Amino acid sequence: MTQPSEPAVPLSPNEQRLPPLQLLLVAIQHVLLMYGGAVAVPLIVGQAAGLSREEIAFLINADLLVAGIATVVQSLGIGPLGIRMPVMMGASFAAVGSMVVMAGMPGVGMPGIFGATIAAGFFGLLIAPFVCKIVRFFPPLVTGTVITSIGLSLFPVAVNWAGGGSAATQFGALQYLAIAALVLVTILLVNRFLRGFWVNVSVLIGMALGYVLAGAFGMVDLSGIGAAPAMQVVTPNHFGAPEFQLAPILSMCLVVVIIFVESAGMFLALGKITGQEVDPQKLRRGLLCDAGASFLAGFMNTFTHSSFAQNIGLVQMTGVRSRYVTAVAGLFLIGLSLLPKAAFLVASIPPAVLGGAGIAMFGMVAATGIKILQEADIGDRRNQLLVAVSIGLGMAPVVRPEFFAHLPHWMEPITHSGIAMATLSAVTLNLLFNVLGGRERATLSGAALH
Template structure:
């Protein structure tokens, strides 16, 4: 009898371990999907800045690998919520793309040390004003937040199409049938996995699309293993790798403005995730979220990488997979930190062809835009003022994205701010919402639908 009882106990224990292992394996796969979704965007920033500042191969290797490590650490700061920092949402952080142009200008006109001094100062500034900025959450009602999220998605879609065509619009192969075929195959696989897949297959639809697209591209000679062969086996973060920071006032002010832009964009992302998860985002949540990003920016400056911000494409991934837990993102953070320390393994993710990444981006950025549209569904568009705020803000945001050269005669600092469609749309939505105050107007009377005991619906006009 005792033997039978012991056998049953061992069987239950083994079953429990098997279930836990399967659950963790699924979470790890979802984490890998998050990593692949943001990897190209995270790597792009150091490649652009390092190339513009003429870094050598050794410096570029350090820059890319440590940037990936810091992306994982920055993500971890947001996940590990406590009384001081961390919003505790399934967010993934990477290099802020809007910082590329100003950092290149600072590095070229001053020095690399000045560039990192400005990043450190901006991070400290954001940490100090996080509480004040969080009190401005009343400036982001569903009308404003919905506009910002919609514009974030729509303004990123041109980047997706640039990758879909091959990544370089000046290349002869840009938009070739092979590039388009591989890219749209990736889109088709993601759609098929979502529509006809079940359970876990549906949740990793983007990962399946990336794998199928990459294997197909490899069959046509579009995948090169050269980055893997050239990468070193191990790197470790070193503070002030490129030299000590130098603090110059105009550079600091420029990076503070860019950081404020990132805070506005992150605010929209936080609210979008809160909407997906049915979790109200409080002033305290925002404050801790801003502080986590500020710490990430400051550490980026100390370890000679770049500013970090919440990545919008991963919001689309949360919506697409339906998995709202933080556990997969913990795995993503761990993978990023590991890949950052092991450049040769991390380089494996860089072999995914641009058209394949572009195909996945089309789906994910579209999902971000649709999340914004869904948030706008809460807005009363019978009110013409709401329509006016949305129409003007979305129009300005998309117009600047398509024609950024319209501000070419303005000072460089103004161009950096005004040529960003997300910034223009955000400022427009906030200012017009404050000036017109449509949410304070009396809502039009509507018939309310009530359900009687007999389950019959009856239209009732509101009382005067």
């Protein structure tokens, strides 16, 4: 008589294997959402350095290649690298201010920027095993505050997109608002009346309809796509051999520290969303991948890399928590880096289309933070003060970017990042209120790791 077989242990959402069509469509959503941010950094730095349109296009393809490789490694894991969760990687905005300054410095230029990026990536590889230990200082009180701040700091991006983007000749014109509204309403209706597969691709459906309406309004610009080469391979050191200069290196090393602080908060947020415990070992793997991507980026003509917060909102929005989705999205990015025409087509998505989707997804990030705060003793007045001050400081550079303009330039990676400001404030105030003086509280014990 045969023994009854034991029931199969269900896979965690992080390990879920989706049907091929659903896998591809959700992966495309991730690519479409992060593409604007991925190309923005090389656009800004390339223009500041006075590069030609062809050279800037090469920078963009280089960024897509490294972002794709780093995304695959973060999602699947290779050796000691990769957090093995649904993470999308791309060029970090934390370094933009420093790199724009470097681009205008005599004798620095692109080789100096790439040399500083390589050195900063190597520095990150050295310190990642030590930085990962800070996870014990991110109890639900701190994590919830940081995640709420991430969502709130992204809202101005979504609103700017919905109004037509920074380049709009008439910001807030009715056609921009109509497109953003169509995308947002479509997402809401799909989530209200449909189920399963359709909910998972609701963002893609909304953006597709928005793209069609934008095309009808004549807002989709495909001029120049014919001149783009059919295929182009990114080659190392395209702008010459990297140059290593002390001041740019020190500035970029500071940027890497800020990236680590931001990434730690976002990895913990993603852990809450996907139901994965982000212990020091897992966090170390994620940070090592961040640093390794930046180290590679300097050789491949691009910049420091980090995880993208907006894609965390998409994970929460769709409910698809599989790391294989972002791995496929990473392969898409690698493919786009080889196909300039395809990359050009994705880049033609008007900002208003992204804005309608961003309002829903970035709001979901903030809602996740509020949910996590319910696990903390939020009735305590001091904890309320921690949340209030940290979110307030996090919003300062968002509401008025020039608020810290008179502070030293080396502080810009911190003072220009709302996420970094909120994270540093929340960690510091938690130490002051709940740890120092022997007053160990439940807020820390819940996250204490052995």
